[in-house]
Amino acid sequence: MGDSAENQYTDFRSVAVDGLPFFTPKQRIPVGTAILDPENGITEETITPAFRPITIRGKTFQNRIWVAPMCMYSCQDGMLSDFHVAHYGQWAMRSSALITIEAAAVTLRGRNTPQDAGLWSDNHIAPLKRVVDLIHPQSQKAAIQLQHAGRKCGVCPPWLGLRLVPDEFGGYAKDVQGPTAEPWNENYATPGEMTEEEIWETINGYGQAARRAVAAGIDVIAIHGAHGYLVHSFASPAIVAAYKELEAGGFGKLCICVE
Numbered sequence: 001m002g003d004s005a006e007n008q009y010t011d012f013r014s015v016a017v018d019g020l021p022f023f024t025p026k027q028r029i030p031v032g033t034a035i036l037d038p039e040n041g042i043t044e045e046t047i048t049p050a051f052r053p054i055t056i057r058g059k060t061f062q063n064r065i066w067v068a069p070m071c072m073y074s075c076q077d078g079m080l081s082d083f084h085v086a087h088y089g090q091w092a093m094r095s096s097a098l099i100t101i102e103a104a105a106v107t108l109r110g111r112n113t114p115q116d117a118g119l120w121s122d123n124h125i126a127p128l129k130r131v132v133d134l135i136h137p138q139s140q141k142a143a144i145q146l147q148h149a150g151r152k153c154g155v156c157p158p159w160l161g162l163r164l165v166p167d168e169f170g171g172y173a174k175d176v177q178g179p180t181a182e183p184w185n186e187n188y189a190t191p192g193e194m195t196e197e198e199i200w201e202t203i204n205g206y207g208q209a210a211r212r213a214v215a216a217g218i219d220v221i222a223i224h225g226a227h228g229y230l231v232h233s234f235a236s237p238a239i240v241a242a243y244k245e246l247e248a249g250g251f252g253k254l255c256i257c258v259e
């Protein structure tokens, strides 16, 4: 029978989730689990597929209603706050089996906006852990997306028009990096063409950010490879054609996508 919450419960006392700075009762059945009733024809085959459990790489999710990464542009210095505890906590309490925390910049230069979430320093671990510590006791799993926004760095949030932030308002147009010196379009900064050294610094940034995410208890890590951000822009056919190394059979600067 083991050590399940079910066995530890008494008729009159809820069992606490261990290791938290607050009391929350252990769930006997993870919230968001379909309750099957085969005698009445309710089986995994007859329920809606969204509620069929799924196991991927040893992690079991009780349903497939997962929250996509969604930037909130609401951080100071990349730190998650009470806002994020409430924001992500609401999905956990409403039973999404996997909640993806918004894109977090792996380097300071990799922020899309100055208010992006970040994981570029060890100081970001504790605020992220607070969010994870609310998600886990609700029987849900936590993912985070790691990001470098590449040529799209240094703009204001969408509700301010995604315009380049001037230096005097905390902008960092001169630090923007890309695979070549071509801007995304005229509204964005002209990036510096990344050197191999900068590319390896960034790859290392991804590695360190992943380590920090794991230290905070994150279950799943996603790499942002879309939206014209850094990894995406290196994978563009226009950029690939620019790299002679590829012709020579190596990955050259494209190691950023592979590593």
Ligand SMILES: Cc1cc2nc3c(=O)[nH]c(=O)nc-3n(C[C@H](O)[C@H](O)[C@H](O)COP(=O)(O)O)c2cc1C
Pocket: 068, 069, 070, 071, 072, 102, 103, 145, 224, 226
């Ligand atoms: C407010 C908002 C913020 C988003 N931020 C991100 C993000 O951080 N990373 C990402 O890959 N996609 C982001 N997206 C895209 C969503 O993750 C998702 O892919 C998109 O909404 C399409 O999914 P849907 O058809 O279920 O809405 C964002 C979308 C919204 C609405």
